[in-house]
Amino acid sequence: MGARSPRSDRTAGSKVAQRERAAAMVPDLIVASTPPAGARRTVTGLLLRFISCGLLALGFGLAWRLTLAPPVIAPGSAFAGIFSLLTGFIVGGILWYLHDARRRRQNPDSVSDERLVFSFIVFAVVPFLVLLLVGAVWLLARIIGG
Numbered sequence: 001m002g003a004r005s006p007r008s009d010r011t012a013g014s015k016v017a018q019r020e021r022a023a024a025m026v027p028d029l030i031v032a033s034t035p036p037a038g039a040r041r042t043v044t045g046l047l048l049r050f051i052s053c054g055l056l057a058l059g060f061g062l063a064w065r066l067t068l069a070p071p072v073i074a075p076g077s078a079f080a081g082i083f084s085l086l087t088g089f090i091v092g093g094i095l096w097y098l099h100d101a102r103r104r105r106q107n108p109d110s111v112s113d114e115r116l117v118f119s120f121i122v123f124a125v126v127p128f129l130v131l132l133l134v135g136a137v138w139l140l141a142r143i144i145g146g
Helices: 006-033 039-067 075-106 113-145
Strands: none
Touching: 039 075, 039 113, 075 113
């Protein structure tokens, strides 16, 4: 039992060698799986865009509530509040798009086409379409209930 055959020594040795090779490859795997700095900046920039557009939307909504909103919120004034919130998001999206377009004009490699189009669609066009949908539903509700 205590004696090992030459064959078992070779397989044990090859397993150790395999483990050593796998351990040597681990840093390469970590480096390969880590996203490049440009991709990390894209994620951070996207998060910054969501946060800044959301803060602008909340600012527009708060400005509406503290200045123009009536004491009792009715369906018409509720639409005005939704309009102000989405307008803040749209304004933020357009400002970010202009920022990207200006950076791209100065240095074409700094902003990709995909980022430029994605930014405009997600932060300006989609909130505008949501605003149109909410307006259509509000108008339909006014006609039906009116």
